[in-house]
Amino acid sequence: MIPWLLAALSLCTPGTGLPPRHMDSVIRMVEALESPHAGVTVTVAELARALGGCGTPGCRAVLGEPPVVPTAPPALSPDRWQLLTRLLHRDAAVPGAVLAPDGSTVALGPLLAGIEVGLRRAGGGRVPVLDPPVDALYAVTIAEALGTSFLLARAGAGATLGPGGCWDDVDDPQNYTLLGPPSPVPDAVANGAMDGVLLGNRLAGDPIRVAELLRGYYGTGNGTEEGRPPSSYRRRDFGALAGPGKLEEEVLAMLRVLRALPPTRELLEAVGAEEEAAIARRAARDFTERYVECPAIVPRCMWGARPYRGTPKPLALPLGSVYIHHTFSPGAPCRSFAACARAMRAMQRFHQDARGWDDIGYSFVVGSDGYVYQGRGWHWVGAHTKGYNSRGYGVGYVGDFSATLPDADTIALVRDELLPCAVRTGRLRHNYTLRGHRQMGHTDCPGDSLFREIETWRGFVPCPGPGGSSDDTIEAEAEGRV
Incomplete structure (x- = not known):
């Protein structure tokens, strides 16, 4: 060279x-x-x-x-x-x-x-x-x-x-x-x-x-x-x-x-x-x-993630679904790298220590600082949507969006950047379906305001999806409540 x-x-x-x-x-x-x-x-x-x-x-x-x-x-x-x-x-x-x-x-x-x-x-x-x-x-x-x-x-x-x-x-x-x-x-x-x-x-x-x-x-x-x-x-x-x-x-x-x-x-x-x-x-x-x-994705080592517990289970790509969540707690959007990294560490601690999961449940978490944060990531089964974890990615917005929406740039970060990028890179099928967490289980997640917003997104399906495969039933329901 x-x-x-x-x-x-x-x-x-x-x-x-x-x-x-x-x-x-x-x-x-x-x-x-x-x-x-x-x-x-x-x-x-x-x-x-x-x-x-x-x-x-x-x-x-x-x-x-x-x-x-x-x-x-x-x-x-x-x-x-x-x-x-x-x-x-x-x-x-x-x-x-x-x-x-x-x-x-x-x-x-x-x-x-x-x-x-x-x-x-x-x-x-x-x-x-x-x-x-x-x-x-x-x-x-x-x-x-x-x-x-x-x-x-x-x-x-x-x-x-x-x-x-x-x-x-x-x-x-x-x-x-x-x-x-x-x-x-x-x-x-x-x-x-x-x-x-x-x-x-x-x-x-x-x-x-x-x-x-x-x-x-x-x-x-x-x-x-x-x-x-x-x-x-x-x-x-x-x-x-x-x-x-x-x-x-x-x-x-x-x-x-x-x-x-x-x-x-x-x-x-x-x-x-x-x-x-x-x-x-x-x-x-x-x-x-x-x-x-494609959006910038903050890797786990940058936000200070603990190690995964156990052995990660691989996803079979491309996936066909996306499930949208809000974290509910932290209830306020994080607007800086330092705040979002703290929120990620807090959620991972709660999911591992209180819920007993192997790792933070979400595939990705979205901050209002302009960045997507890697949870389980593109390749590993998460614990975000009970019964459906091996079928789709779980994407959670930091904040409680029951009465308010994320700002327009933060909405676009997933709708216009992350999801099209996932399709182009072969991680998500071009005809993917998109649902809110509430459609798949007994929860208000992702909040009334955010749910009304995602009803307008490409791929949104108004009815619940089919039942999960048997290998998903061991996964707990995750709302990321901290």
Whole structure:
């Protein structure tokens, strides 16, 4: 494999005892570097490039050779300077990834590269014109990474996108471990790239200090309870700004640029024009399906799940049904990563300790923070709808929705994103049926208001379903009451 790609294929790093790898830490460093007495002669984005945040051939072709690596600025303590250097140094084992307040993990390289393009455009700075022409904002954030990833996998070997991962401690994140085989575009890089496009585009039209931009976009404090930050809308906003046609166009243009660069020329030697176009089309399609049309799902290790008790029973996919629940208690919707993670842990404790189940009963739980939380997940039988657990997924909304509804975005998270995604990925049949929990047992779940809402959804069936199979009868009825 080409040596400069090796750094993109791992996001796990040993503990360092440095400041936590929170976005908050980054914002505080940026704030210090932007102060009038910082003693820094380059912008924060240029400093990031000097430290290796834009070390790939395509990024260097677009933004130019990086400045000379500076000495530690007096505005940063030795610990903060060491953290920043580790987060951005391309020769390190890890591309710098940090935990954002919304619970997502963001790679700093593409984020700050996009910010540099925005700053240059806002200030009339020079962005080289390449042949063929590329949109610099997409080139340095996502187009090169996508093109390279799908080039490497063109023979059918290797992952092209993902995986996600988990931090060792969300309060003091130091180590981030991937949950599967690595690709050049793991979830952290995808998040950083989408954020880089969105924030670079905003800076180009409304130049403000980078610290102010980051603070407003990500929110402040990992435990903020003040509602959804703009970063939790990154998939929706990126999709609105960069449709698949735009993304395909930019990946194709970047592949043609890479063909002329010595480090990447060998990847394209045997690739003709038709195959090049097919690679760009597939890359844009797959990225859009995974990161724009499907919702982000918070894995169990991120919300602090206990281990499953016993041996999970596999589901036979695709399933034919979905059962909608509300948790009833917690009765208030959770509107932040910290609050939703607490609710998940509380429900799991109740289901395991009070009900005696092997795990949290739901397949998935929906927060009002913009995220779906993994319960039993796509592949394991849950304990959500007595008699029907092996036939369908149980999806529970956090809150009591007897008299009120989840907000429109939270309703759409399941109706317009999770369920269509499950169909596209082969986990749910295209002609699936959807019912409220009350139709399958003696319960008011999912509450009168939410039930009236799901009556309007695709697949809703007004009558009760058939009896469950005999292997479901050992499962208890679950309403998630905590």
